[in-house]
Amino acid sequence: MPETQPTRKRGNFIRTIIERDIAQGKNNGQVVTRFPPEPNGYLHIGHAKSICLNFGFAADYNGRCHLRFDDTNPIKEDVEFIEAIKEDVRWLGFDWGKYEYHASDYFERLYQYAEELIMKGKAYVCELGPDEIREYRGTPTQPGRESPYRNRPIRESLDLFRRMRAGEFAEGTRVLRAKIDMASPNLNMRDPVVYRIRKQPHPRTGDKWCIYPMYDFAHCLSDAIEGVTHSLCTLEFEDHRPLYDWFLDQLDVPSHPQQIEFARLNISYTVLSKRMLRQLIDEGVVTGWGDPRMPTIKGLRKRGYTPESIRQFSEDVGLAKANSIVDMAMLENAIRDDLDPKVPRLMCVHKPLKVVIDNYEESRVEYMKAPYYPNDPEKMGYRQTPFTREIFIEQDDFMEDPPKKFFRLAPGREVRLRFSYIIKCVDVVKDPRTGEVIELHCTYDPDSLGKKPVGRKVKGTIHWVSANQGVPAILKLYDRLFTVPNPAGEGGNFMDYLNPSSLEVVRNAVIEPAIKDVGKPGARFQFERKGFYFLDPEDSTPDMFVFNRIVSLKSKWERIRGGAGTAHTK
RNA sequence: UGGGGUGUGGCCAAGUUGGUAAGGCAGCGGAUUCUGGUUCCGUGAACCGGGGGUUCGAAUCCCUCCACCCCAGCCA
Helix, strand or coil, rough: CCCHCCCCCCCCCCCCCCHHHCCCHHHCCCCCCECCCCCCCCCEEHHHHEEEHHHHHHHHHHCCCEEEECCCCCCCCHHHHHHHHHHHHHCCCCCCCCCCEEEEHHHHHHHHHHHHHCCCCCCCECCCHHHHHHHHHHCCCCCCCCCCCCCCCCHHHHHHHHHHHHCCCCCCCCCCEEEECCCCCCCHHHHEEEEEECCEECCCEECCCEEEHHHHHHHHHHHHCCCEEEEEEEHHHHHHHHHHHHHHHHHHCCCEEEEEEEEECCCCCCCCHHHHHHHHHHHCCCCCCCCCCCEEHHHHHCCCHHHHHHHHHHHHHHCCCCCCHHHHHHHHHHHHHHHHCCEEEEEEECCEEEECCCCCCCCCCCCEEECCCCHHHHHHEEEEECCCEEEEEEHCCCCCHHCCCCCCCCCCCCCEEECEEEEEEEEEEEECCCCCCCEEEEEEHHHHHCCCCCCCCCEECCEEEEEECCCCEEEEECCCCCCCCCCCCCCHHHHHHHHHCEEEEEEEEECCCCCCHHHCCEEEECCCCCCEECCCCCCCECEEEEEEEECCCCCCCHHCCCCCCCCCCC
8 A cells, every 4th residue: 555655764762672573583483463443432533543544554574464452441441432443543544354363252261361361270260249359459559468369269250250150140249360479569460350241242242241351351362363573552551561571471372572652642722532632522612523623533524624634643643652742833834834835726715795796897707717626726727706896805815905915905005916906995885883994996908908017016916706797605614623722621611722713613604606517526625725625525515615724835924923823823 | 758651952853882973854044946835055153951970981881969850540
């Protein structure tokens, strides 16, 4: 899958380890990774990074990457998520081929391993209740106490474990525990639970099982069974590595993968924890996992982000073990960078202000030849955009009393109309009651088409759309979800920092008529001087175009006038 | 106060055997531009967490201190 690989690659500690392993002939020089989601929710961009990493390393070193669902806890998981996850991984551009696995496929084998552990005297059935187990576990500074069942005969544990499987006991009355060290400074080693009773049907195995393995047991063994060589996970599992290795050391396993931990991704002005994302949904802040403001893969896709941009972003942010918060600007840069050279331009007036060109004949129409991609006109060809006596310009492009560096339209001033004439504002019509500017009268310079004006310089160029030939559209202007860089670490509730204007719906936008030719559902455009937009294939209807703003263009002007707190300001 | 980690310019992050600090993003200049976009040049005072030490020489080795993150689910 060479086309899915970002162009820029750099060194990182995991790449170093992998290359060293290959050089030393470890694992016969093979590289096998895996992406192991738990099907209990939707994937977000943090998972995307992990996906890119795992599939990326596999591709780089001619190995393979497995997609394995870590479905060991039936009370939290649902098949609904399995399809969604597969769709997201596929959309990102990765193909796991035949290597799709489910931890639940290994249940029988895992069970056998558990019996092996018991028979080796390395595990026992414990009859302490949940509260007692916690109490016996001790604290970080105090060692735990051994369970009274810890030294029961192997035969007894084996018998009990088999009866657990047979369903003879109620939930919470018994668990299988590894016999390690109740005094270990690493709490994970204080006789961790290996199997628990859950009288709950499993999405994939139905009611075949009523005992389910814990993550620590299932994960390392699944990796070993599959021949994974490098098992990448996030930092919080660092403490679990001794346990990961312990299980594999005790049992007769086909391989012993190496667990390597890296810091999870964080991005400013958003949150990336399942719990918080769920809360945003539950409290109605967003419409669901696929809301275009969500940092989920589904949300980014709906917003209009491309898989390429997300892959490049993953590469750009790098890989390390230091906790960090990546600037949202980096994500925005990735999508602009990707879209800029490959998306056609169009003019779209978001908030129309009517302009009457007094000296332009009423019935006259001129078709202005405009390249879809001005940086290289022949690349995407041209469209003809109609110019008429009445046009719309952006309300923001006119100021009655402009500040210093404003070089757009103002009373008595001139501007260039993109791909058209230079006009001069000669009159301002206001609503007598509100004082609001509702119409402008201008004159055009007939000698300014396609040439520089004579005897003066016109600094500004603004976009416009014919008033009677423009096509109506609805624009959804999305912005970051939070107003502070680190809503989750600000102290207090992250919900206190919601951006009240993370979505602005513009209902009377007008686009030049060429949109009828090129406006295929799912297409992306740059609306000149505004930003990149995605023609939403789900929200659009046969008689109404609905666009999502993917990201705005960078704007020096926004900075000059002191940032209005939108996408490009901080 | 136990264990496991991490600290390189505003934000990420290279730096693998010690030789005297890549790159990206953001910012700031300027050039080009019928998008205040793009592109192109240029630019930033980095005590490499602090303090000791070893060495001709340390971000890289040793000691020590500090800060921050993770761990007491029959979650993953």
